[in-house]
Amino acid sequence: MITTADRLDANLDRVATTLIGAVAAVGGLLAALGVNSERINLLFDDDSAQELLLAAGALAILAVLASLTALMVQVAALEVAALGAGAACYVGGLLCALFAAAGAADYAAHPAVTSLSLVPGETRTVLSFTVGAGSLDEAQSVVVLVMGARTDGQLYESVMRPDETGRVEQVLDVLLPPGTPEVTVMAWRGDQSVQPPSCGSGRANVVCASVVVP
Incomplete structure (x- = not known):
């Protein structure tokens, strides 16, 4: 029992x-x-x-x-x-x-800047690169900023929203002004910072890439 x-x-x-x-x-x-x-x-x-x-x-x-x-x-x-x-x-x-x-x-929502290259043209050089990020919510965004060295200032800026799968992936071509010595591409989470964070701060998952224009 x-x-x-x-x-x-x-x-x-x-x-x-x-x-x-x-x-x-x-x-x-x-x-x-x-x-x-x-x-x-x-x-x-x-x-x-x-x-x-x-x-x-x-x-x-x-x-x-x-x-x-x-x-x-x-x-x-x-x-x-x-x-x-x-x-x-x-x-x-x-x-x-x-x-x-x-x-x-x-x-996965960290932005990434890849395939950075310079394409020489007859009069102006084209900066080509790809911006990507994944697992983004509808309210989240990625800001892309292209800055020229010295007096060129801001050359390009955009705010990217995710698609229905939560991804951002865009190939961008930016015309550079003649005589631009160097450009820097920045990408960060726009929902975490409105202003561009410094590249070394790590705020808003910022990533930076610089290239010297020959």
Whole structure:
């Protein structure tokens, strides 16, 4: 005959077995939310996201340790206490992983300036480049600014909104005034800063690229 104590022990053992899979559960949650190896590397370069990932891993390991402890102890009260601590660590690890994954999604919204080139013309040189960004919301935008050195000043400016998939990708050609010695292309999140942030500040996810005009 199965007693109430036996049923309790069986239930506690099942809970302990479930909590042992906490590490796999945290990793599975990150994978399900699109955090691949490339995103993980980006997150580990960010201080706040790095702390969340380390906390998620540490809590998952603590959940496993608490579960193993619960399986080994014979006193029901201690087993319940260990499982309670393990469950708290399990939930905490999942929450940290969730917040880290949210940070990974925001990383995709960093603007990028690629394929920068100069195309000589008969009278004027053309600056060609591509601006891209992903995972943008409807209210978010990317501002592009092309500045000439010395007295040329602002040569081009535009505000780009995402398409229905949340992406911005545009090839731009800018005519340069004759005698322009150097140009700088800036792109940043317009929803985070109205004014152009300095290239070295990192504000508004700003990216800059400069090219010398021969």
